Amino acid sequence: MKVRLIDLYIAFFKIGGLTFGGGYAMLPMLQREVIDKHGWATIEEVLDIYAIGQCTPGIIAVNTATMIGYRKRGVLGAIVATLGEITPSVVIITLLASVLTQVKDSVWVARAFGGIRIAVCALIVQSIITLAKKSVVDLPSILLYIASTALTFFLGVSPIAIVVLAILCGLLVGWTKRRSST
Amino acid sequence: MIFLALFWEFFKIGLFSIGGGLATLPFLYKLAETHPQWLTAAQIADMVAISESTPGPLGINMATYAGYHAAGLFGGLVATVGEVTPSVIIILIARFLENFDKNQYVGDAFWALRPTVVGLITFAGLRLLSIVVWSAGSLNLPASIAFALFVVLVLRFKKVHPLVWIALGAGAGILFNLGG
Known part of the structure; x- marks a missing residue:
């Protein structure tokens, strides 16, 4: 049907x-x-x-x-x-x-959101730890993790560029591995 | 034309954010840099709070909120539709997707993507943290202490729903004037 x-x-x-x-x-x-x-x-x-x-x-x-x-x-x-x-x-x-x-101009709302931002920050820390435990597990992944954070945070590289670079890097490493194993 | 620009920016977010939930966050922070008239970095934190406290996928809620902020009711709609459009386009090649998650090249790409996306979320977290604990060029001590306390509590009581922490944050903010 x-x-x-x-x-x-x-x-x-x-x-x-x-x-x-x-x-x-x-x-x-x-x-x-x-x-x-x-x-x-x-x-x-x-x-x-x-x-x-x-x-x-x-x-x-x-x-x-x-x-x-x-x-x-x-x-x-x-x-x-x-x-x-x-x-x-x-x-x-x-x-x-x-x-x-x-209501955004209310002083109470502003104060509440001041505290809420802090809580959100802590929640993001928790999410990052949970994700990192699963995905940042060996030397290559630690290097990729640090590179991605450093390039975006300190050098202002666009996250889109980082995603594209990561895909290319993954494909290249996979190709190299298969080539050396045959 | 703001609606066209909104659609395009959120189309890109939908296309490049992989991994769901917080994965759209780094793109929103970048958007706040390139389009400060649409949203500010501080407002993104409020968006996360609102999006975590209401039903619906996090990424969608944030797109609606950011779009509303930039251009009102219609802006929210356009940003949201922009963000989901790549998903709908990708199903046009759906036959190719049958075993997509088991494809060798997809596996290769994700080997590098997984830690990279965690790194991008860390970038967003650091941006947010710097807004929260720094105000007018100096360390905001009460906010920093509250942040450290929240991290300890959140990590200790993992099972507690995010809504509870957000409510506690609001209470603490009002009581101790943590706005900075």
Whole structure:
């Protein structure tokens, strides 16, 4: 049976509107809507799609929505699922941003955000430690890590250039390794 | 034309941020440098807080917020659509993506990308930290102490939801006037 576009939109609207933070946090909602409720994919397929979403450019949650939408209803399905996924964010953030713009001159709001920035800083430190434990594990990765931080922070190199350089470096190292092993 | 510029800048963020969540942060900091009239580095910290405290993917929330800041309601919409457009375009080559995550060259690229992206997030973290603990050219001592305290607590109580820390930060900010 053909999947209806409105069902795709609603399912991803719910996933976008009910997960905090994206990434792994979206998996339970994704499972409930896509696997349990609609049977659009099996758990293996969803995990595959999620894995691809992680290593293609862009927001993981959006990549996942796009790919499931595409498999069910082609390009139009991909667009509809993506729009569903981003609608809650756009509505909620726009409302909040307009309220905050009106109260931003309040001394209490300014004080609160002074403290909030400090908390956010600490949360980012935590994220960096978690990520580094997984990815910065040997000499080459430590060198890449330091180079990427130093080039952007001290020399003002654009993050886009860093990403492109990293891809080229990875391809070159992989090619060299395979060449020397044959 | 600001909307076209917004779309293009966020299209690039969508195309080059790999790894989700905080991965868009370094690009936003760069954007604050190249387009200071759109957003400032200090506002990005507030955006992270708002985005962590509301539902929806972090990267999308931040795009909407930044776009709103730059050009109002329509700006938020344009920035968000710009950021997701690369994802939608990439599915046009979806057949090629079937075993994308197991492809040898993708594996090679990610061998270098993983630590590099952590490095980029560290750059964003350092930018944020320098705004928080430095004010008007000198060290903001109360803010620095509060930061050290928060880091210790956050690392000690890992399971606590980010929202709780953000709320605590707001409380501490009001009580001790940590704005600087």
